[in-house]
Amino acid sequence: MFDLEPTEEQQLMVQTARELAKNEMDPKAHDADEAAALPAEFLKRSWELGLACAAIPEQYNGAAMERSAVTGALILEELGAGDLAMALAMLAPAGVAYPVLDFGTEAQKEHYLRACTGNEFPQLTAALMEPDYDFDPTALRTTAKKHGAGYVLTGKKCLVPNGAAAETYLVYARLEGAAEGFDGVAAFFVPKGTAGLTVGEKEKNMGVHALDSVSLTLANVSVSPDARLGGEGPIDFERIMSYARVALCALALGVARRSYEFSVEYAKERKTWGQPIATRQSVAFTIADMRMELDAARLLVWEAAWRLDRGESATKESYVTKMIVDEMVLKVTDEAVMIMGGHGFIRENPVERWLRNARGFAAFEGLALV
């Protein structure tokens, strides 16, 4: 039966995420952005809450929460409302853990899932995006060529979250000779220090300054046969991308919601000619629009997530949803800047950061997973 009420368990996790966002992320986001570094101990502290990889089963010492994209979407909205850079950093290990959970060999599960259930923040991250205007997950330019029993990887990657500190990268590549499409994509574990792998400087992006993201260059990087995710069998890369789109959309909902809430408060306080600007239709209607588009987008995200939880394909749904959500978050954050007028352009006010962060979603693919 049609229902939009999260379960009690989901509400508890949302509450945990909301408190983290309110206490550890939002108040520290400005300084972190200016310093282009995460707050000290942030990864450690957020990791201890167990929000990022909660669905790892008990046999790997995990919290064994139900694997649910809906739950993930609920949590990620809260984290996105806290701070996008911090959220992407704390979620980076999930970009490895969940594909391993879904498609990994037993040995890979033992190794990587256990690494994601310890007390220490795991230095694992995924490398999917490539530095091209037409970067396309179905037409990756990074290739994997069969060489003896193993593979040789060649290509470039960008926006690899936590990339400098990471010790192992899960690198996505198109199998040589495979046609374009989701099917010809495989993923390989590449430890830092592997010959031919160059980790670039920390990237300087328009937004998400605090995120330690890097580019990677792979020049004939040889990996062993057991470095391939899932062994010789195929992975469902199409599905991984659907999870990733839901995750990014949920984060975008959070960024938009925070901007909306901030605008509501500001419009009630800021007065012109003796009246709060919220009493002016031009401002009030803009804020009503923000709310309406946010509420509608959230349902699209939940619906795509719900499809994934039912085991259905959500390729179409997550794709068109991301198209709408990317536009929505840009519009909402842009309006938030406009409502503040000149103040909105000043970096002391968070709306300008939210606008810079929001623009990233149109480019981001596969930076987080639920």
Next chain:
Amino acid sequence: MINFQHHEMLTNLANAVEQIAKDHMRPFTREVDEKEHSNPDQYVKTMYEVLKMTGGAMSSPVMGAKQEGEKKRRTGNVTSVCFVEKLAWGDCGMYLATPMPLLGGAAVGAAGTPEQKAHFLKRFQEGEPKWAAMAITEPGSGSDSGSIQTTAVLEGDEWVLNGEKIFVTAGKRSVEESEGFVVVWATVDRKAGRAGIKPFLVDHHTPGMTVTKLEKKHGIRCSDTAVIVFENCRIPKDYLLGSAEVKPSASAAGFKGAMATFDATRPPVAASAVGVGRAALEYTRDYLAERGVTPRYGINRNKLTSTEKELMRMEAKVKASWLLTLKAAWMADIGEPNNLEASECKCLAGRDMVWVCQKAVELLGPEGYSRRHLVEKWMRDSKIGDIYEGTQNIQKLVVARRIFGYSREQLA
């Protein structure tokens, strides 16, 4: 638990409604558009039999929408929007000509006494097809319904109505062409402002009530939009809906109570807009697919053609409006206040389904402009969704007042 799957019974019923739309609406959809105000007889007869057979199951959800204090989980509002969406997908004008109590019935359902319900609603279970209408708008009073000029004066055991009502959907069918009724909003005390405005039940063919004009419209041409004039129109004293007491305008509880009907009726109106949007989307998708254009989901967005992108946006917007509509209806079902959500879904669906239908015409190129295809008709039909039951701007006003907790005086 978050779940987008409807109950199996509802899914089956909705499929049955869609079959009616396919068999009894679509074959006549162009004809009733070209011949304005003609009656879709086959649809009306079929639908009335269905409604009678199902005990009015398809009309009661809206009618019973605002019953308070029920602990049991109701599904009436979700059911209602599901049916309306299907019928509007068939033909929005014909849907508005469905022989059921519609808005008038919603008002009786929400505020009527048991006697009023028995007298005015029971008739929809028997005999020939009937309609019911709601008459609020006047030449000088639109969304500012507090400025209504039509008067109701109590003389002995009768109310005497005088005034002119416009934009009465199904007005002629309700009061002249069938044994239906109309809910007429009139003031019992002009000085009292909104507090003096009351809804009155006027039976079909009541002397002093005349349909003077049927509007010629941009779309939904099958629906009759009537001007009704009341000249010393006398109705029994107990045909007043709700309390006769004129409360101080600060509380205006009676007016607000009646206006709350809109929280139940805005989602169905949003649903009707979505139905039209979905029709245009599906037609466009099929048309393009037949010509080898199929959207490529999953690739880099910069590689998509503009046609693919627009089609995908249409898909997302139709679904977004639909889900928001379901949410507002679901909230009503679980007894949550849904004033904001009801206006949100109406605002979004009204606005975006116009966009979707305009895009459909654009994507079909010169073919889209031709009356050989239905997309131009859906574009005309869609525009009313952006207007009636409160325009887009009025909905924004409601949403904004809710967000800020402002009264209508604070945010006008």
